Amino acid sequence: MSGKPPWNLEQLFKAPRLYPVSEDQHTGVHACFYEGVSYKGRATRIFAYCGIPRPVSPNEEVPAVILVHGGAGTAFSSWVKEWMARGYAAIAMDLEGHVPFGDEEHTERMEWPSHSWSGPEKQGVFADYEQPVEDQWMYHAAAAVILAHSLLRSFPGVNKQSIGITGISWGGIITSLVAGLDTRLSFAMPVYGCGYLHEPGSYYGLSFASMREVEAERVRLLWDPSTYLSESRLPMLWLNGSNDTHFPLTIFNKSFEQHLECHPNNNHSRLSLHPGLGHSYKEAWACEEVFAFADSIVKAKPALIEICEEKHEDGWFVVRYDSCLPVLEANLYWCVDDRNWRTARWESIPASLDTTNCKALIRLPQHGSSFFMNLRNEKGWITSTRVMRNERTAEDKITE
Template sequence: MFKVPRLYPFSEDQHTGVHACFYEGVSYKGRATRIFAYYGIPRSVSPNEKVPAVILVHGGAGTAFSSWVKEWMARGYAAIAMDLEGHIPFGDEEHSERMEWPSHSWSGPEKQGVFADYEQLVDDQWMYHAVAAVILAHSLLRSFQGVDKQSIGITGISWGGIITSLVAGLDTRLSFAMPVYGCGYLHEPGSYYGLSFASMPETEAERIRLLWDPSNYLSESRLPMLWVNGSNDTHFPLTIFNKSFEQHLECHPNNNHSRLSLHPGLGHSYKEAWACEELFAFADSIVKAKPALVEICEEKHEDGWFAVRYDSCLPVLEANLYWCVDDRDWRTARWESIPASLDATNSKALVRLPQHGISFFMNLRNEKGWITSTRVMRNERMAEQKIK
């Protein structure tokens, strides 16, 4: 997987410079496979110039979106987006909603629910082929003239976020990783992923957890990561998302460049994920030395107060506390917000916690509008009183 796969050129859009291609995948039941992809390198690149690059991993009901590649190219990046489900999205590649794209005869296994193919041999499971396709896409991207091999990152949405979280701890060649929605600890209760694990025989559930849950790889994720999610995501609740971020953050000192960005009310869709400017800003800060998102240096919860110390190269204009009184179901939790007192001179934000608040986090917004969040924290004493 870490060797350059064979490339099968298909076509090139002369107007945009986006190429359609197939590249060699891992074998499936003894036969060769190919993966469809779009890729592009900004045309402004001179012969001796090298640009950063990004791998784009779609989620469920998605495909290789050429529009996603174009967006990153317009921002000065080479990019590759592959299809992980054996489709060729010709004619519909601009759509981000569920579509029925034509299949091709070189594909690997079909995706079946949430690890519903758990009884299959490991190398016959969809997740094995999906992870391999992403790592191979990275190997291919590195081989292109004009791509800076030391400045390649990855981002993925939903299922793509799961794969991104996993690959972040597996592919040490990556410079940054940005999972959106998707995360680890999928086996834990509270989501339909957890329900799928619960429906498996116990031994099989444990086998799949060890094979494919990102929590088994995040401890090796020694690179800057940006974690983006909404406050009430219907697929990936904040419990497991926050836990994934914390596991990554605490596994290596270099991970202090990582950020969490929680967007209250953010829906679960490609369109809304693509609109998060924090993704482009974070990538730029890592590989282009541009301004970084606000860094959370210290979070202190004591005597009914929540104090945050931060660092930012851009002015921080706003700090807000988000809190809820009932976190039993993160999908329907009602988040309230109150402004925090902002001391820009000393880079501190302070707020008194609401009396009945159980779970809470603070968002800091800089002059560009980019959001950095503290970890989601819990007032355990208040939670215990509520149970009583």
């Protein structure tokens, strides 16, 4: 990271003022507002749902998770309840000034009621870049997420040393960014969203291309997660589909690699690529890897498969792994035409699995193909290798 971040982290690391609204007596989920950063000189408040599971014993402390929605989303109480059911305190905030009462059946685009204490709404892809930095949406969104963490830490019964974050789509972008800012976090799990948004190959890149070069560079340095990822010391799970419509594997793979290359001894981070995974809240929530990864970090439960070595040589791809659970299958996914990652046709071929020596290997079907290998354990959890092409990573050959 070059230069100083625009946020006052010392202030954001303090618990914000809380304004309770209501509590669901049946589920224990609270609706509330908490104080945000000022917008155009006036105070703001952020709506959120939060909850703490009932403790097993009076002195028990539970882990916690911050839940960051994406575009057309909001604070989903159902998301909070899911994590509470799994033993976590949770908070889900709305980042665009909405109050989503009665959200249980709605995860797709709809008009949410707004409130009068809000900060800015998101304007396309950083389309508000001509506004003062402190009035831009990304400044407020990241601040709201960090303040939500500070609020969670202030709740009795929450283990301050076991708080993580996950976000979907735009929430994944914010999660990737905050992972390099908030040193108090224990883990981060971006789903779909990532860094390198300025690179061609997605509609994010098109937005950067429409800016004057000097402005595009300023926006990149301010808001792209690649500016901050090098600072992250966290275990991170990176989860995406093979043909995501918003975040192509080029930039997703590159974000994962940046995180690993800056901290080569971090053996807790994982990449999980799901062939055919759609881009939606419901499909993201159905991925058990997210819950399993969190449990492995803060509850000492079984971890996802660790990729120890991935070697491409003489037409063979050899992967060495470590796993506390039995590994049941290994599959190579490869495609010849990667000019458009959204429509790339991935073929699947079973690899030879040597569970005695914790090794999977396969002869690559042909030269000139991009490929990755998925390993699946008895729980069905997927760990992926990096996306590669010959002896280079996929992003070394970005074609539009």
